Amino acid sequence: MNVLITGANGFVGKNLTQRLYALRDYRDRTQPTLQIEEIFLCTRETAPDVFAEYCRKADFVVHLAGVNRPKEEREFTAGNVDFTRTLLELLQQSKNNCPVLLASSVQAGLTGRYEGSPYGQSKKAAEDLLLSYGKKTGADVLIYRLPNLFGKWCRPNYNSVAATFCHNISRDLPISISDPEVKLELVYIDDLVEEILNAMEGHPHREENGYCSVPGSDCRTLGQIVELLYRFHDQPQTLLLPDISEGSFEKKLYSTYLSYLPSDKVAFPLKMNRDERGSFTELLKTASCGQVSVNITKPGVTKGQHWHNSKWEFFIVVSGHGLIQERKIGYDQVIEFEVSGENIQAVHMLPGYTHNIINLSKTEDLVTVMWANEVFDPNHPDTYFEEV
Incomplete structure (x- = not known):
């Protein structure tokens, strides 16, 4: 299978790419039926003719590219809608009806606090383009409305509160919480990557509404997340590990926190x-x-x-x-x-x-x-x- 990843140098793209490399090179043997051959990485620097060739050769497309913090609102349309249209047009020109997976956002629901969200509107427009494309070509389309993501390699002080908290707390820097009772739905990066691989094998988790989902999401308040992170921060003094049972949110968040440790805190003295x-x-x-x-x-x-x-x-x-x-x-x-x-x-x-x-x-x-x-x-x- 040849896999095309747009937005390959982003948070999800980096994690997915490294997992695919490991599968391709047989360093990861957890999914023996998934035979990875070529991995096409599309970034902002990819030339148009190269991107067109990727679209021609791809057996599966993971569309991660998008804009979520532009300087001007019109960049939402260019990054989330127009680029999706370009991708689908190139696939159609190549008569390539391979499956296309779109990383959308819960904000595309345009309800509650997301009502009227320019970002959500642009992601919803991208979804509509993909659904129309699927009906027209018969290609399998998979849309994941993703909530907050967390895990290693996520950029702090950008669009992930978990990454920002992990980065700052591990460095004894201040954090800001407007309301500790605000609840977040969170998906761990390894769970998302696992779901994408399952989708490549033809086993996505589809909901009754037609959208796909990632099993194992968690809901926590900002206050609960911060409390856990400060316990992790104090572990070299208390020596007390949290509950890190298999599949638990605590285990996932602890792994995430450790990935943000500065070099001077990787080792610590014992009494x-x-x-x-x-x-x-x-x-x-x-x-x-x-x-x-x-x-x-x-x-x-x-x-x-x-x-x-x-x-x-x-x-x-x-x-x-x-x-x-x-x-x-x-x-x-x-x-x-x-x-x-x-x-x-x-x-x-x-x-x-x-x-x-x-x-x-x-x-x-x-x-x-x-x-x-x-x-x-x-x-x-x-x-x-x-x-x-």
């Missing part, structure tokens, strides 16, 4: 609690899945010697040579596990069992990654000293 026995450093905390820490034990040192009522842990030695011992409270039998970074394994620290870890080396530190099922609470530590 190492040191003494003569070694060190203990908390790495990450979660609201529902506990925390991860790294423990360094000096040669010949024993750490632990305590038990928990309900808390459980995994000890994973990644460097060095050690011994883990556990004993059920009230019993004498000790179970032992010899561990090393040469043969990595996870060892359960069982509730109701006192346990320790011993560095058997005389020269090397023992490095252990520790996961606990709950974040440590100094007011309720559930930790009781008792030698194994």
Whole structure:
């Protein structure tokens, strides 16, 4: 399949193009039935004769090009209506009835706060041109009225509030919110790209009204978005990760936020609690899945010697040579596990069992990654000293 993308250097265009390159070069094998051959990228710099050739060769057109923040209102017509007409005329002249996908806007509905919107009117006119073209030629036309988009590579301080907030908050710059209760419908860029690929395979999500939609959109207030972003901003200090369950808005927004981090914030220091026995450093905390820490034990040192009522842990030695011992409270039998970074394994620290870890080396530190099922609470530590 040859794919023509107009507006290829825009936010959606960049994300779609990179995904298509990966599919074409077999670096992405998630959609094996989609065979990508040539990818034609149309930008403002594309010569008219080259664009005409692209229209002749295309097997699928993704029409992303448009104008949404012109200096003069008449540019809406030139960028959104006239260019769409040119695209469709070139396809028709080439007798190319391949499918055409149009990235339109919810503003084309011209209702509510979008009533009378010049931008919405121009996008609606582009939709009408495409619908008329489809009836005339029999070509499959797909129109997506897209809401607010967010994700990596979106230009801040332009037409995406999410991009602006991510950019500014990650840099400790001020943001402006006129009304935190304003609700936004948001679509994540990866979900949109996935839907476009599905459409290329002939499986778009069509609504009863004839328009197409992107599954997985979310509705959030400006206040909710900002609250989440400031939690992300504070994560290097709190170490607390948000709920990032599969498909959640939080996961998508966190990925977006991280893509805007300036270079001086990509790495951040961690507090190492040191003494003569070694060190203990908390790495990450979660609201529902506990925390991860790294423990360094000096040669010949024993750490632990305590038990928990309900808390459980995994000890994973990644460097060095050690011994883990556990004993059920009230019993004498000790179970032992010899561990090393040469043969990595996870060892359960069982509730109701006192346990320790011993560095058997005389020269090397023992490095252990520790996961606990709950974040440590100094007011309720559930930790009781008792030698194994």
